[in-house]
Amino acid sequence: MTDKVLILGGSGRVGSCVAADLANHTEAEITITGRHLASSQLISDRLGSQVQFQVLDLAETEKLEDAIASSNLVIHCAGPFHYRDANVLRTCIQKGVNYLDVSDHPSFTRKAVASRDDAIAAGVTAIVNTGIFPGISNSMVRHDVEQFDEPERIHLSYVVAGSGGAGITVMRTTFLGLQRPFEAWIDGKWQMVKPYSNRETIAFPAPYNRLGVYWFDMPEAFTLAETFPVKTVITKFGTLPDFYNHLTWSVSHWWPASWLRNPNVIEFLAHVSHRMTRVTDKFTGIGVAIRSEVTGRKNGNVARYCSTLVHENTAVAAGIGTGSLAQLLLDGKLKKPGVWPLEQALPTDLFEQTMQSRGVKIQRGWMP
Template identity: 30%
Template sequence: MAPAALYLNQTLLACSKERESRVYHPNKTHLNSRVLIIGGTGRVGGSTATALSKLCPHLQIVVGGRNREKGAALVATLGKNCEFAEVDIENVKALEAALNGVDLVVHTAGPFQQAEKCTVLEAAIATKTAYVDVCDDTSYAWRAKSLHKKAVAANIPAITTGGIYPGVSNVMAAELVRSAKSESKYEPERLRFSYYTAGSGGAGPTILATSFLLLGEDVVAYNKGEKVKLKPFSGVLNVDFGKGIGKKDVYLLNLPEVRSAHEVLGVPTISARFGTSPFFWNWGMEAMTSLFPAEFLRDRSKVQQLVQLFDPSVRAIDAIAGERVSMRVDLECSNGRHTVGIFSHRRLSVSVGTATAAFVLAVLEGNTEPGVWFPEEPEGIAIEAREVLLNRAAQGTINFIMNKSPWMYKHVEFSPSASLSGTITGFESCNIDQMDCRSHLLVGRLIILLRK
């Protein structure tokens, strides 16, 4: 593939020096855009800064965070086009001041669960700054979407849920649906998102907190157009992620791409699942949904206590488990057509930054209209820009395929440890009541220690 910087010679946006009169011009060129990464000293933000500096060395990158020592260390590795700025997103005036002179802001300071306001997006609109976030929370994503008209009025493009998953997975789904509709007179009927990450994926406490907070949310899925609610971390399926990953168990979670893909792409049956390894982490997650009340798992302060307790063990096991990541998107149509997209990488900590950087460049290149958009919306990432975005995001992958028939992989199967609940006819719902009692005993002892 040609160096990503060459793509900037095609259709980059231009930004005027006066912020009050800024207008995005997709057909003009602006190589020296200034990008602020909120949460830039964290794993995701730091990975995004590193990826951007490699994909487009001309960009001016501002690492925004609260840890000046970490910021200085990252800046030293990225070179002369990078600088650090101390940024606290809770201080609105300071945040808006930090956005002064910035062309685009990337919000990577999660977790997004339980956040009450879209502070960074609101500041971006107020200062007329383009915006990308890596939100992985349904409520936050739709709160961001509610600011669409304000973003249009400010004439700024904004992408919410633009990272690896959701993000790249949404674009993969959009391309599967588009291809199916263009090649067949039959309509898409079922869309399934399946995700796997070894350990914490090297992303540290943030992804751990995100996972625990999601366990406190009912899972929203769609069955033949009807919204259904299911128990978190239930409905286990055994999915073949193909080369480099193999078969992994994945469980239902409440992820934002389910609703956005249902409403944007019009697929009537959609679900999303996630799994990790070693296998006992999955057992622990399932057990937590039974042993802790949902109110506990939705409490950010209590979840942070759990994170502090588990983090040393997670990091120790991460060193053994590695941080491989894989996404599989399955689309089934009414005529029996079944196509698959798979994206696998050896290191989540690297891949998430590359994926986020791909969205940043897409926005800077003028592929996003003013407003707040999900990645699968053509106004968010133009259809003709999707291939470039996916190719950029896929750099370094060990397996990346699109629009292939699943004959090259075994079909998704129910895990032997699961039984059909029968509560939702025609929908993939199952429980884990038949799980080996020894796993419950092991995890139960851990939870009892936590609750003391």
């Protein structure tokens, strides 16, 4: 029988890229959902006959349950996840349907993994934080950690050019991440860190080269610390062109906290930023760069290992990250009942195979 995949929020930029990756690499029947018919129907038409569109709002509980029950795999792409509960995941567990999402906020990750025991009992494999970052970045770190006898420190940096091709949602996510300080695992203890602080210049591969990155609240900040026996996990983010970083820093440090917790202010900032990137995208592109650096002990000596990845389109890269996992689940090559962040579920050998099949190149090596 043909596998049926339901992509919630599949008419968005990232969701449609996930659908495109699945259409290219599987024979599954794919249904993408959205709240509006006209533009979403155009997207499904562009993706071909393998992809169908269904009007669906996540608030329509019965309709959502029916759609999940008739699927073999559900992929949740309807962000931002700051506002989401884990109802879709819980419904998948109740219906015995495997689950993926592109969630990118720690609050949602914690809600999701709370259902781990229920998923194990139901035999459901659920993986959260897939995509590009978090997602492919987590698997890069896992590979790097595995090179050490005693890993001690993880430094994970990301940079996105302009909008990243991901639309206004990525703008909302950025400003929502400025709302409050967060915990980071530093020197073996949890410490509070202010978002968009501690600028650090990182050497990314061309064409990004040396760029500034800042502390940013990501699920990896705690999932990597829980997964690997390290003393420090650093997660930093930056944008191109660099003046966006300075604008974001000023919002984070100078604007009253009450403003940043006002949904209307977040929407205003997101829309203004999106209009700005429509101009700058023409000059900067919409790509992404990731750099993973792990420090630890190898054969008794202190050593550093680094992995880097560059992709010309951030949304397409996210589609590859999630689509490759979906393919593994549909093919029966990945099965781990429970709810897991990516680095706890995907073995490195399978990660390597899927990246090679999609032509994604990751540069790696020991550092001086």
